Amino acid sequence: MKLLTSTYLRSTAIVGALAFALAGVFSNAAVAHADEAAADAADAAGEDIVVTGSIVSAQKDSIEAKRIADNLSDVAAADAVGRFPDQNAAAALSRLPAVAVQRDQGQERYIQVRGAPNRWTSVSIDGIPIVGVDEGGDTRAFRFDAIPAVLLSQMTVNKSLTSNLQADAVVATIDLKTYSPIEQNGLHVNGDVGYGFMDLGDGEQRQGSLRLSWSNDTFGFVLGGSHYRRKQLTDNREVGAYDASGPTEFDVRQYQIERWNNGLFGGVEYSPVEGQRIYAKAIFSEFNDDERRNQYEFRLDRATSGTRSLASGNLAGVPLRGSFNYGEYRNRNYIGTIGGDYEGDDGFDASFKLNYARTENSTFLPLVQASTSGAGNLNLSYDNSDPRFPIVTINGPFNQASLGNAGAYVLLGRQETISESYTAKLDVAKRMGDLTLSAGGLYIDRDISGNNLSISNMVMLASGAAVGQPFDINSYVTDKAWDTGFPLGVQLNYVDNIGMRRDIDSLLGRLEAAGRYDPALDVPATDRYFQREKTLAGYAMAKIESGALTAVGGVRVEKYTLGNDGSVLTGAVYTPLSRHTSKTDFFPSLNLKYSATDNLVLRLAGQRSVSRPAYGAIRVGASINDTNSPGTIGGGNPFLKPEYTWGVDASIEYYLPGNGMISVAGFSRWVDDVLYQSQIPVGSDFYDFGGVDRSNYLLSGTYNGDKGKLYGVELNVLKQFDFLPGALDGFGYQGNLTLLDGDFDMPTQKNVSFQGMSDTIANASLFYEKYGVSARVSYQWRSDWLDTLGGMGSGESRKGYENLDVSLRYALTENFTLFADLSNLTDETYVAYQGTTATPTEVEQIGSRYLFGVRFSY
Template sequence: MLHQLLAESARATIVIATLAIAAAPALAQDAPQPATELAPEEAAGDAIVVTGMIAEAQAASIREKRLAPNLVDVAAADAVGRFPDQNSAAALSRLPAVAVQRDQGQERYIQIRGAPNRWTSVMIDGVPMIGVDEGGDTRAFRFDAVPAVLLSSMVINKSLTPEIPADAIVANVDLRTWSPLERKGLHVVGDLGYGFMDLGKGEQRQGSLRVSWANDSFGIVLGGSHYRRKQLTDNREVGAYDAPSSATDTTFGPTEFDIRQYEIERWNNGLFGGIEYEPVAGQRIWAKAIFTEFNDDEQRNQYELRLDRAASGTRNLDSGSLVGVPMRGTFNYGEYRNRNYIGAIGGDYSTDSGLTANVRLNYARTDNTSYLPLVQSSTSGTNSPSLTYDRSNPLYPIVTLYNTVLNGAALARGTTQLSSFNQTTLNNAGTIYIAARQRTVSDSYTVKADISQKFDRLTLSAGGMYADRTIAGNNFSTANVAAVGALGATVGQPFNVNSFVTDTPWDTGMPLGFTLNYVDNRAMRAALDTLLPKLTAAGLYNPANDVPLTDRYNQREKTLAGYVMVSADMDNLLLTGGVRVEHYRLNNSGTVVSAGIATPLSASRSTTDLFPSINARFTASDDLVLRLSGQRGVSRPAYGAIRVGASINDTNSPGTITGGNPGLAPEYTWGVDGSVEYYLPGNGLISIAAFHRWVDNVFYQNAQVVGSDVFDVPGIDRSGYLLTSTFNGQNGRLYGVELALQQQFTFLPGPLDGLGFQGNITFLDGQFDTQVINGVQNKGVAFQGMSDTIWNASLYYEKHGLSARVSYQWRSDWLDSLGGFGSGESRKSYGNLDVSLRYAVNDTFTLFADAANLTNETYVAYQDTLAQPTEVEQIGSRYMFGVRFNF
């Protein structure tokens, strides 16, 4: 009842305030003249380009935050270079209420305010971008594909203004690229670095170069960056645990031990170019092009001890003694690729009379592909080892292997203890190839225009945007299987999985109880690439079946948006409000398959929504700024989740469907934000901010009745079938408090006056309710990705050319996968300690040393409690040394 009352109050407040701001012109014309006025160069929203010390970058960020009409957090340019961050996700994680999701230890997605990553939208130079991930399961933007060195600043808009696209429930991130006209003359900036990973001693290297030249009217910039690292990733997993019969049941245990190590080579490349021409002050035309790519070549060495398939024995959560445990090996040399191609042209116009206008035309293509050619085989009979295990430390079960012998017709544990597993005993005849493929391509054309007129104390703004996007792809597909071990000899290309075992032992930091050697995945991949065309020619394998029709989707979405906005400056109070209208249309096509019969289907939808917003900034004194804002936002379903493609069984009662949910409605939210910001002497800041979001139609996974005719075909009504897919829940609430402090201790006596601190802590809470299905409703379900506490702290020292910073990031446990509500996978809290050192040899050259993840953090996922870990991963620390140059 309280949340409902607050929600209705918030909605009424936003609507009333929006109407009130529209009436502000009459009030503003009669208002007294302000005592002071911002200089043109201090106008909020101007690009901030900083190439100085930590304190200078911090000052630029604080300056933009203070002048912004809405609630923002800013990472200025040089702040990126003074952390050991290779991509924009890592750099953004230094800001308040920002957490990161890592893959193999590398930052990929960001989560702001504990919300699902789909609730944050992204712009590049003010033009909206959409994310394309592996399988289209989310619209979240992949930040690991955007090198941080290509950017001049990154702005997190935590409250929206009408010119910002509405598809941002908790925040919008604006990634700003370099402008060549910011600096006159010829300038060259870059860095070269080389280092190593502690685990496996793989190399890492980086390099960047940006060259710009400009005179009073013309500027050009070219830039590029490269980062590469070779790493080992230790990984231990448990596929599942037996379901206990009661809360005190200790007879259940793990169903398997999954022992993995990945040999990974990852690299990011970025290219950037821009031309700007400003023949007259205030009249500028420009063109920019950006290319970024993320590449990951992954070798998998994986062995699964399938405990639940043992011939005999006992097992529980703490220990086990088993006979004839099948060992399954899985290997691959796979490739992940993500590429972004962005081209934009535009013009900006402004006059001394306060009129400004700008136009942007943008094309963006994102291509995300994955290919993991998995080779899999298992042991059988006496080749399956017997074992005992000890889970005194649940993170690192210790397994003792024994030989397996025949006792009559039954298998029995032998007397020989094995120090290693014989990896050449896999059943080659049963070796299979699993074609694991995914590709999603998005093409987007965007036109955006804005115009504003500033009067005495009033600024009127309006604008529009049209975006036309096509999305074609498939979910991650693993349906096609070929029996390569048995069929290789048939086509004259024998394939023996056991022949690729090497004499090189794993370089691992995790205890196990026995040893393993590496498999030559590259040679195995080469043999597989030679074998598959021969199997195809013989009719034994059909690559066209790698991606089932039911996994494919083909969509086109068009968004036509317009807005009006009024900004009224009433002495110490700045009110900015208005309304945005978005007309959204989606054409959605795919294929359903039932009893082997494929039927093309399509679904379309069209909606028109209003998104009001208002922001109030009150300057109580020279040092104190108060903010209050309200807004409405939206989060639209991901491509894979909303796809028409599905597999249907018409013979079940009721019939069953597994696939997308074309009837999935967008998530809508009303929200309020407030903050108190106290600006300290010496470019310091202490602030507290609070927010609340009321969300309708929250996405979650479930199985329930279709309830529509979207899957119907002539003669078959499937509206009552049971669909396993993504659905809309009911009410959701997300709220939190953020505290931040930035301060250089210039008041201390030398040499301590070079010390400074930057830190923040966020407290979060939130949950949602599912639909009522057969009288049952799950209430208070946690949001995916929400840690209830996130904090960052950096202590730095900067003086006499030395710049040193120690940084620590920490987040508490969070839900990673909804699973079946109660059996979902959670992630354990972790912290990362980083150290950065810089020494300016002169005005041109700076030496640097970076050390990341010095705590050698272990990343843990678990089921229900930490006594049931499902994944334990470790990548070790990493070190980089090099030089930065600027002339």
């Protein structure tokens, strides 16, 4: 019934929204005739009439920016009211060629360009490199769900590098350009207010943004903010593992999630004369996620008797484990920049930037667990003919509130990583006719302190009785049944996660006061790391324009220094260790652009670049076991080397008359020392303290493999159908197709797929814009890939999925526009699997999303 209801609601919302758009078209028919008459009169008077709108103008800006660029790049430009139609930057970028997104709970988070691991794409904001510290520093990839799109005016995906761009970018570096108030004279107010709902669970969705800017010929300022919040349910089914008899457990989960993003930004600019400007900008953004977990595991492999197979089973004495938490995820960014630009009449240009950036990422997961035992265990049968949705039947009475209180405990998962950096950047150029010489420097001083997610401190909840606060895990079961779209066969009720968390916090406080709980043990010293990296870079570059040919070549020199401190645990003794490394590298690049005709542009580029290991992966902290044979070490790998690459890009771009483009691009990357996870001998004396030779101990962590290669072809088409008659010339199309291949070698295995690489990525948008109506239907699809988030070498893959979105805009007046954003209309089910889709390891669904509101612009 729930699935039928969801389908009905979704269909009704789509039909209603489309009817709204069509009504707008027909209701403006009379106005259209009047407009056409006015246009005829204007033509007779010799005036130029330009019919444009948010989609068309953004597409035009993107095409022009790509055309004049010296390197191979793709550009996403903001729409006419000063922001992107997407909620965050990742969603907007995903519409560009060869760009895919990694989603978390359905929300766009990481960007993958050309199917490569997300660590191979770097990010800068207004030209200043920014790194991420997500997941305990296990990735340097930048989180796009923390940056609201309203802050930005343009996003550029640089697929080939010039020497003035950071070299830490194997496949691309993305520059996010913030809004400049001095580009528009006068007072401008832009914003939106929206409200909607989530299909699964009917949770609310709301957003609002406001941007105020003013400028005259010499001074301008901008202030703005944004807010987005949604409450959603996530249905989740997982299988712990498969053995020779079939699934070992059915892990049934539902998450009640409340997520919200906030952004604040401001800037002032002063331009005393044309070509001279100084400015200051500040950005604060945050991503917050409060997550209530309701989870039950039918532990099939621990049954006392019965039969079990992949397709079905009949078992007795199956333990049921419950896991519950009210977890908190936080990500915050504080960015401040001051700078200046100078453009001289004598051809000399200069710019400088001073930047401070702080990124904080934290997680707190107090996970309460308990299991049934003895007579409380279950007799059950299951039907797994559709392995995505196993149906469990309880043979006999079932009491959800029968978990064992005596064995209940709380695991305290904590993670916090902070990156704090100071950056100085200087660029100068001298134009001398057809020759432009450029040079510049960059200095970054960054401190990183944190820990990977630590789940090592376990507190038995039965000890609460000793401090006058006994804990009964079963008392939190409510009488409200799960609101789920997944079949199960067993009715489960929600647990009061908020009440449980409140009592857990109170109990831990009492246990700490009584000396029964030590919060210092939540994060062992072996999980902590303290690092300081310094980058000193300089470049020299020349640009030559000779007729139809433009050549840009140069070399970038970077000295990278890393101080790496941590502690190693042997037995019960902690030993502090440090490793300091420094290396100077050269990164040449060459970009050739040949304008064969006014509309045909050919490009060829080559470069060398680098990708440095994540902070958590390279940490010194580790635990040593001297009693195993051979001994073992678990932790970071401070011996990791960066991944270095040589790359080649080529493209053919044909710019269609009017507003359109067709392009074909190819690329190849050859990568040395590809990162992967394994357990192999240390091969170093770094851990040889206390008179013990540990060079042959097995270290579990991240390693450098051998060579890898990644290559592909991108096809891109953008065109407004302005050749069609009458009302039909408002239609247009934007689409791209990317075909990819590649692999790398490990010492023990050849031709291993890159994590996160889909061999096919497709985007298609059909839009209509005329008579005040702006409508777009967008389709995205990517094929299966080896899951990056599942961990390197995990063998877990993700099934490809499609995504269908509809965006509708209707201009009531010049200043007010109604909008409707309908997302995930295919109601995708996201599937991870082991080996083949016949053995899924995770199945997840969040439902469609609907948001309606109004935009205003003055």
